[in-house]
Amino acid sequence: MHSTTVPPVSEKTLTALQKADTLLKVIITLVTGLWAALTYPLTPSSVKQSFAKEINRRVTKKLSSICDILQLQYILPSGTKAYHDWMATEAAKRGIPKEPVTEFLEDGGKLHWIGRTDAKKLILHFHCKLN
Incomplete structure (x- = not known):
């Protein structure tokens, strides 16, 4: 086959x-x-x-x-660029730590955190663009 x-x-x-x-x-x-x-x-x-x-x-x-x-x-900009731009401008307004936190996954994917990485509840958003 x-x-x-x-x-x-x-x-x-x-x-x-x-x-x-x-x-x-x-x-x-x-x-x-x-x-x-x-x-x-x-x-x-x-x-x-x-x-x-x-x-x-x-x-x-x-x-x-x-x-x-x-x-x-x-x-349009990549998801990573949009994430970094948002963190730089909006995070402080919302009381979120400004430092971007990105985890790289085994399959090549990226996990961008907004807020604390040790949170008990989280929302996963699967974006269609890989960058």
Whole structure:
């Protein structure tokens, strides 16, 4: 019996044409953000969020609807970078130790801790990106 393995998405790369397509989609998303900013005052008050949240919502919705997973991973920072950035800016505000704690697992995975590593209860979040 012959088996084939598919490389993880994190090992795949975009071709030049896919990168150009991604750039076009980012430009479309930026135009969406600009349009959202211009039309924000016209948004019905019953659904209006704060300005920043509304722009973020519309841009995120647009980007996630027109890009595939590989393009999103190309554009967005890795999970590790997002974790370190969050720990640097948000941890102190929430009374959490600021020093990032990452454990490396046998299978190559990473376990990022938010809070004490000796906690009696914890929440596991399985992220789709390996970096």
